[in-house]
Amino acid sequence: MIKSPTESKTVMTDLVLPSETNSINTLFGGELLARMDRAASIAAQRHSEKVVVTASVNHVAFNNTIPLGSIVKIEAKVSRAFRTSMEVYLDVWYTDNNFNPPIKANEAIFTFVAVDKNRNPTKIPQLKPETAEEKKRFDGALRRRQLSLVLAGKMKAEDATELKALFN
Numbered sequence: 001m002i003k004s005p006t007e008s009k010t011v012m013t014d015l016v017l018p019s020e021t022n023s024i025n026t027l028f029g030g031e032l033l034a035r036m037d038r039a040a041s042i043a044a045q046r047h048s049e050k051v052v053v054t055a056s057v058n059h060v061a062f063n064n065t066i067p068l069g070s071i072v073k074i075e076a077k078v079s080r081a082f083r084t085s086m087e088v089y090l091d092v093w094y095t096d097n098n099f100n101p102p103i104k105a106n107e108a109i110f111t112f113v114a115v116d117k118n119r120n121p122t123k124i125p126q127l128k129p130e131t132a133e134e135k136k137r138f139d140g141a142l143r144r145r146q147l148s149l150v151l152a153g154k155m156k157a158e159d160a161t162e163l164k165a166l167f168n
């Protein structure tokens with residue numbers, strides 16, 4: 001079976017409340033990570049139609065702080081499927097208390113693995129990107145997977161062909 005990224009698209013919209021902020025009254029990073037993990041997990045379940053676990057947080061950059069009272073929108077989509085694992089790409093925006101147009105706060109990339117009832121990794125459908133952005137993210141996913149596996153000690157650096165190509 002081949003699915004499109006749109007089939008996994010998950011949008012979560014929520015407020016920033018006082019208990020979710022740090023000492024400078026902006027959204028606490030760990031709170032945003034938890035929200036992103038939830039959205040990404042739903043996207044991965046929608047794609048695989050299986051139970052999924054978070055295998056890796058590949059990249060997170062907090063580019064903009066998100067003030068108390070903001071409305072935060074997280075969009076998650078599977079960007080590439082491998083055998084049992086899949087990359088999920090997240091985009092985060094917020095609207096401030098003055099209801100200015102949404103501001104991009106950050107992007108993040110997670111890897112999920114589908115598991116069977118014995119919690120063993122299990123095969124998932126493949127993914128065919130459609131838009132230009134989906135194709136770009138699909139193409140970069142193999143490189144990011146190799147980096148994640150090398151850092152986790154699960155792949156030898158010399159086998160990371162996509163990564164090596166980046167530097168050559």
Ligand SMILES: CC(C)(COP(=O)(O)OP(=O)(O)OC[C@H]1O[C@@H](n2cnc3c(N)ncnc32)[C@H](O)[C@@H]1OP(=O)(O)O)[C@@H](O)C(=O)NCCC(=O)NCCS
Nearest residue numbers: 053054055056082083084085086111113121145148149152
């Ligand atoms: C994720 C988990 C299922 C992987 O199990 P494993 O025994 O390493 O399985 P495998 O080596 O067969 O790897 C399974 C897939 O995960 C991928 N994978 C494993 N670790 C990875 C990492 N750090 N980064 C990217 N992909 C990874 C493998 O490449 C493989 O992908 P593929 O089948 O698409 O080729 C297992 O480590 C686990 O259950 N971890 C705990 C997950 C959890 O509890 N998460 C909640 C947050 S704490």
